[in-house]
Amino acid sequence: MEGGWLAGGRLLLCLTVHLLLQGRGDTFTINCSGFDQHGVDPAAFQAVFDRKAFRPVINYSLPTQVNISFTLSAILEVDAQLQLLTSFLWINMMWDNPFISWNPEECVNINKLTIAAENLWIPDIIISESMTVDKTPPGLTAYVSSEGRIQYNKPGRVTSICNLDIFYFPFDQQNCTVTFSSFLHTVDSLVLGMDKEVWEITDTSRDVIQTQGEWELQGINMATPTMSVGSHTYDQIIFYVAIRRRPRLYVINLLVPSSFLVAIDALSFYLPAENENRAPFKITLLLGYNVFLLMMNDLLPASGTPLISVYFALCLSMMVLSLLETIFITYLLHLATTQPPPMPRWLHSLLLHGTRATRCCPTVPQKGTKGLDLTPAHLPGLKEPVELVGTVPDPREAELRGCSGSTVARLVGLWVQFSHMMDTLLFRLYLLFMAAFVITVIVLWNT
Template sequence: MKGGWPVGGRVLLCLTVSLLLPGRGDTFTINCSGFDQYGVDPAAFQAVFDRKAFRPVLNYSNPTHVNISFTLSAILEVNAQLQLLTSFLWMNVMWDNPFISWNLEECVSLKNLTVSAENVWLPDIFIVESMDVDRAPPGLTAFVNSEGRMKYDRPVRVTSICNLDIFYFPFDQQNCTFTFSSFLYTVDSMLLGMDKEVWEITDTSRNLIQTQGEWELLGITKATPKMLVGSNVYDQIMFYVAIRRRPSLYVINLLVPSGFLIAIDALSFYLPAESENRAPFKITLLLGYNVFLLMMNDLLPASGTPLISVYFALCLSLMVVSLLETIFITYLLHLATTQPPPMPWWLHSLLLYWANPRTCCPTAPQKGNKGLNLHPAHLPGVKEPVELVGKVSGPREAELNGCPESTRAQLVDLWVQFSHMMDTLLFCLYLLFMATSVVTVIILWNT
């Protein structure tokens, strides 16, 4: 063909270009003359630095294999309101750069070098759940060995999305995920792998975390799903991180004081019902519990309804019920000592049975008797009222009520005994409800 190159000329031109262009043939081997007593000559790596904008492969149809691992060194914050986990990771990324290699025998057995990370190609690995900018410190370096194996380690503070369940606070466990992926390279260009086993990552992370913070690491597992975005498929490695809260701080500052206060409230039932100190004591205890809740409010989660909040509301309700019971008994005693109404026959029978369950109550009044013709001897253990009767058994009051003084004293004594019976019954119901509620909460916490 006229004006064309001869066949031999074309072959010679291709050989010349292949030898002159960097990245072809044996020109990838670093010349050891760049390693001398003054350090490393940057000119020896200039060809590699010029390629940093491109993925380092000999054939672009072959994907780059990138190995990923990390160490969870600290859990800084768990924000239940924003559903965010703030942690500190040491990320480890490894890949091969075929443009870097040197002969160990010629280069005085130099096995590893550190290269500024700004001068080499870095894989664009990111954490999918991250909600903050990358806060890795600038000016990091990468390690490279004589075979072109690159290793890039960087510390990073990660604020990631985590679906937090605080119902069992402070005995809660959380499961969060760290998904490592590339946002530029599909599976045709980059494949992800691991250079460490999951149990190695777990053990290393657990040893670092166990001495700090309120969280402890339970375990790490992994999965390798693919992410499909349109027609593009991206490789991923997903790590499931299970953590558990150390509850000692909250048990000492929240549960123990609350338990002491509710126990004191229960013991206050042993104060005499006729005493004028029971109601004020319970009111003071109730106000003190409210102050305790206000002071400890900062330790509770700001969102949601954890089980411990239900427990505190239950304790507060028990104290209110206890105060209402005291008010009711005080009202009964006041009624018995001022204007005691006639006692129904069924109530009198119940009172007799309560005083002596083995007795069949042969002297129980009939329905129309109203219990006014009974003698206190019918009630075993009934004491003669002293102060209470003295207040109401004056001749004028008895005359106004249309009944003898002795009968009125008996009626007052019956109502006082009924008040004591109701106090004991309500106290037993109070203890039963409190024990059932506390056991239920403990069982829910242990599930």
């Protein structure tokens, strides 16, 4: 009795295996009777089309591997205010469908077919940084090989989040990420791989990229971390897309005009300090610089504080300080020629020391034989400058004490010489600060 049950069990097992193998051959191999030179009968793939709602796998404990690559064909826009990168991508995906296979030799040597994508299972691969709804064009097709390898390509205009650093504008480089991952499938059911090497993706993108405007592609790198959300783990591939801004437009329209205006402001120091047109000229330059900044404001980033904005602000500050210096020198000259106060001894000693060190200003008389733009013939009774320092409070007091007119002229000359020396000193400080500032900005831009 027991042997009969054993024999019956063996018979049932053999029958089950036979049916499974028979079913496997009928289900997983496409019937070539539907293939001919004029096309393929859709009925040959109807069993595959009916399974499109389910992940194509024989053993559900094994994940489906999807290989991904993309081609960056255009950089359309970089929005610094909203921190968005708009690009055009060709996304390539490849996976295996074990329910599709046929023998090319028996099927009129057809190795590959194109099938409407809507009839196949498509993995739900998304770009995590995307800020727009996927607008894949309808009616796309997929390539299907005789081994069941499916290749699906789709174009897309992608607007993605990108952490933009505009401090070095317009010589900035940005590194944006494009992350591919599944929306529903965890690593237990779907894993991601690479269809091409990173260098192939980079070279292809450089060859086909269409934009020749503000941005250019520098390179593409890749990382394959996993993302954990609660108790679920998702596989993902992160591509780091490095792009660089072409600065020529901003150099010509922003930096060159600004540099010209600042250079003209520096050259205005060579106008005589006594010239009444020096201050109005600097005011005109200052107004022109403000108009220039207002006109070029649209070329600057709408958010953040780029280095070029700091450069413009300091250039404007230097022009304002230049105007204040001119006002100060004009005031000194006016004071010296109308009612010169007595010069302190320490200031007179400093003036003598500065005059010996530089030759750009008139020389202070040393022994009474040389005057400050004055000669003994014009100023009879010239005295030592040290004797005059602190002894003549004003011209009226000098006249009351019986001093000659040469004493007052000598004091006026000292203050005029001091004004010229201060003008030269401030001009050199202006050039020194401006040179240090420009060098610092160039070094920062180059790094």
